[in-house]
Amino acid sequence: MNSTTLQALLAGVLLSVGSFGQSFTFMDFSASNGITLVGDAAFSPTSLFLTTGNSLETSAAWFTMPLGVVTGFDTQFDFQLFHDPAGLPAEGFAFVLQNAPEGASALGAGQSNLGYGGSANGIPNSLVIEVDTVMQPGLGDSSSNEISVHTAGPNPNLAAETVSVGRVTPSILMADGQPHTLRVVYVPGTLDIYLDALPQPVLSIPYDFGTGGTWSNSLPVPGLDLFEQTSLRVGFTGATSTIPNAVATEILQWSWTSTGGPAACFAGTVGASAGMPESVLTVNGDDGGFLRRVQVPTFQPLSLEIAQPSTMTAPSAFLVFGYAGEADGSHAISLPIGDFCFPAAVPFSPPGSYLIANSFGIPAPALVPSTLAPWNLLLTGGFPFETTATYQAVIQDFTAPFGLAISNAVIVDFVTAPPPVIQDVFPRSPAPGDLVTLIGEGFLTNYQITVDGIAVSPVLVSDGYVVFVYPPGVSCDAAVTVVRPDGQSASTTINPTPVITSVLSPSGSAQGGQTVILQGMDFVEGSTVTIGGVPAAVVSLTEFAVVVTTPPGTPGPAPIVLTTPYGCTVTETYTYL
Structure with missing residues (x-):
C-alpha cells in the first residue's frame, strides 16, 4: 500500500461513538458469523434452530468470542417452542454462560439434561437459565413450565434442581408455539430474568460470578472461574425426547451488551476476518484483559509491544499512536478499516494524540524509530509521574480490507505503587562477603540498597526478595535500606547487638x-x-x-x-x- 492511500485512510473525521462494552444484535440469523453450532443445531434462512422436533436431538450454539460479564450485562432473545399436540414438548432449552475447557464446542448430555447437564459430561464452570417444558419428578422439577437457574460452580452442571439457585413457574405458558421474549440482566450481585412484557422480573436471584450464590437447600455454591477473570462464553443448548414427545426450539433474535466495560473499538479488527479479533498491542506483556486496562508503577520499566498478526506470514508494518488520557470511545475515528478509539491522523496528529512509531515509512514524524512487527519499545526508567495514556495501532493484515487493520487499544494508568515492606533479613548477622536476602514486598525495580550508608548492588532480584553481598566495615545495629526512585523506602536492622x-x-x-x-x-x-x-x-x-x-x-x-x-x-x- 502506498503512503498516499494510507494517509487518506487515516485522515479521519471525529465521530460520536456511543456503544460501550461488547455488544451485538442478531435481528435474524441470516448473517450468522461469530456463532459456532454443535450437535444438531442448525440455521434456517432467518433463525437458529436448536432442535427441529426430531427424536433425541442434542445441540448447542455459542457466540464464539468470550464476552465480559464481571461488570454486568443485558441480553435478550426471542424464542418459539413447537411440538406435536399428540405428545409433550420434551425436553426444553437453556441459556448458558460457561468457561469450560471445550470452549465453543462444549455440549452436555441430552434429553432431560437439555444439552448442558449430566453427572459425567455436564458443562463445568457454568451458569444455566433453563426453560424446562416437561416435569421430571426425579429431578425435583416443580412444573412443566419452569424457569430455573442452575450452577455447580466450577464442577459439571446438573439438570437436578438440587443445584438450582432460584426457580419460578411463570403465569405465561412458554411452549405454546408463540414467540416469547426472555431478558436476562446482571448487575454484580443480582441476576434478574424478565419474560415477555411483564414489567417486573419473574425471577430475581442474589448471585455474583465471583462469590457465587446459594442453592435451594440453603448451602453455598461458589462462583465461576472466569476467562481472564472477566468473561464467559455465552449461548444456548437444547435437547428433545422421542417423537411425538419432541419439541422444536427456534431462536428468532438475540442481542447482548456487556455493561460497564470499554468501548467496542478497544477490541480492534486484527484477525477479525479469520474469527474473533486478536490482541497484538500489549504493555509489559498484558493486553489489559476485558477492561483493556493495565497499571504500571511510576519509575518502573515500560515495554510497549506490537506483535505480528497471526494472519501474517511476514513481519508487518505499523503505526502506533498514543493519547494523553483515557480514551473512552466517545470521540472515536470511524475508518473503512474499523474504529480507532481516539483522534489520530498522519502526517500530523490532533491535539492530545501523538505518533509513537512509524514503520510504514510514510512522511510522518514519530517519537522513536522502529522496525517491522514484532517490535517493542522499552523505557527502563518508566514514567516519573502519575498519568494515564491510551495506545492503539494501525497494522498490516492482508486478510483485512485494504490490507490494514486496527489493533486492540490499551489504557495504561501510571500509578504510585504502595511503599516497599521488608519483612525479614537473613542472615541477620552476616560476615563480610556473605549473601544477604531481604524478604518483603513492593521492591519493584530501579531501587537502591544501602547498608550502613554503603551502596550495594543486588545479585538476585524480584518483587518479593533481594539478594546482595554484605560489605565489610558495617557497624552494629546498622540500617539496611531499600529506596525506590519514587522516593518511598523501607529499612530494617542488620548486624544487631545481641x-x-x-x-x-x-x-x-x-x-x-x-x-x-x-x-x-x-x-x-x-x-x-x-x-x-x-x-x-x-x-x-x-x-x-x-x-x-x-x-x-x-x-x-x-x-x-x-x-x-x-x-x-x-x-x-x-x-x-
Missing part, C-alpha cells in the same frame, strides 16, 4: 568450672564470652542461647561480656562466691 534476657545460674564458686546459660537473641557463631575479663569456655551456642563454663575469679560481682565476631557486645553480671 540481647541477654536472662542468666541461668548467675552465681557460683570462685574456683570456676560452673555452667552458666545466657538466654536471649541474636547470638552469633564465633562469639566470645569473658567473665571478669577472663575468657570463659563456650560449650554450645545457638541464636537464642549460649552455654559457657566459668573461669576462676575473685569473690564478688564480675561483668559477663559477650562479643560477636563483628564487634557487637552485650554485658550482664555474674557473682563469684
Whole structure:
C-alpha cells in the first residue's frame, strides 16, 4: 500500500461513538458469523434452530468470542417452542454462560439434561437459565413450565434442581408455539430474568460470578472461574425426547451488551476476518484483559509491544499512536478499516494524540524509530509521574480490507505503587562477603540498597526478595535500606547487638568450672564470652542461647561480656562466691 492511500485512510473525521462494552444484535440469523453450532443445531434462512422436533436431538450454539460479564450485562432473545399436540414438548432449552475447557464446542448430555447437564459430561464452570417444558419428578422439577437457574460452580452442571439457585413457574405458558421474549440482566450481585412484557422480573436471584450464590437447600455454591477473570462464553443448548414427545426450539433474535466495560473499538479488527479479533498491542506483556486496562508503577520499566498478526506470514508494518488520557470511545475515528478509539491522523496528529512509531515509512514524524512487527519499545526508567495514556495501532493484515487493520487499544494508568515492606533479613548477622536476602514486598525495580550508608548492588532480584553481598566495615545495629526512585523506602536492622534476657545460674564458686546459660537473641557463631575479663569456655551456642563454663575469679560481682565476631557486645553480671 502506498503512503498516499494510507494517509487518506487515516485522515479521519471525529465521530460520536456511543456503544460501550461488547455488544451485538442478531435481528435474524441470516448473517450468522461469530456463532459456532454443535450437535444438531442448525440455521434456517432467518433463525437458529436448536432442535427441529426430531427424536433425541442434542445441540448447542455459542457466540464464539468470550464476552465480559464481571461488570454486568443485558441480553435478550426471542424464542418459539413447537411440538406435536399428540405428545409433550420434551425436553426444553437453556441459556448458558460457561468457561469450560471445550470452549465453543462444549455440549452436555441430552434429553432431560437439555444439552448442558449430566453427572459425567455436564458443562463445568457454568451458569444455566433453563426453560424446562416437561416435569421430571426425579429431578425435583416443580412444573412443566419452569424457569430455573442452575450452577455447580466450577464442577459439571446438573439438570437436578438440587443445584438450582432460584426457580419460578411463570403465569405465561412458554411452549405454546408463540414467540416469547426472555431478558436476562446482571448487575454484580443480582441476576434478574424478565419474560415477555411483564414489567417486573419473574425471577430475581442474589448471585455474583465471583462469590457465587446459594442453592435451594440453603448451602453455598461458589462462583465461576472466569476467562481472564472477566468473561464467559455465552449461548444456548437444547435437547428433545422421542417423537411425538419432541419439541422444536427456534431462536428468532438475540442481542447482548456487556455493561460497564470499554468501548467496542478497544477490541480492534486484527484477525477479525479469520474469527474473533486478536490482541497484538500489549504493555509489559498484558493486553489489559476485558477492561483493556493495565497499571504500571511510576519509575518502573515500560515495554510497549506490537506483535505480528497471526494472519501474517511476514513481519508487518505499523503505526502506533498514543493519547494523553483515557480514551473512552466517545470521540472515536470511524475508518473503512474499523474504529480507532481516539483522534489520530498522519502526517500530523490532533491535539492530545501523538505518533509513537512509524514503520510504514510514510512522511510522518514519530517519537522513536522502529522496525517491522514484532517490535517493542522499552523505557527502563518508566514514567516519573502519575498519568494515564491510551495506545492503539494501525497494522498490516492482508486478510483485512485494504490490507490494514486496527489493533486492540490499551489504557495504561501510571500509578504510585504502595511503599516497599521488608519483612525479614537473613542472615541477620552476616560476615563480610556473605549473601544477604531481604524478604518483603513492593521492591519493584530501579531501587537502591544501602547498608550502613554503603551502596550495594543486588545479585538476585524480584518483587518479593533481594539478594546482595554484605560489605565489610558495617557497624552494629546498622540500617539496611531499600529506596525506590519514587522516593518511598523501607529499612530494617542488620548486624544487631545481641540481647541477654536472662542468666541461668548467675552465681557460683570462685574456683570456676560452673555452667552458666545466657538466654536471649541474636547470638552469633564465633562469639566470645569473658567473665571478669577472663575468657570463659563456650560449650554450645545457638541464636537464642549460649552455654559457657566459668573461669576462676575473685569473690564478688564480675561483668559477663559477650562479643560477636563483628564487634557487637552485650554485658550482664555474674557473682563469684
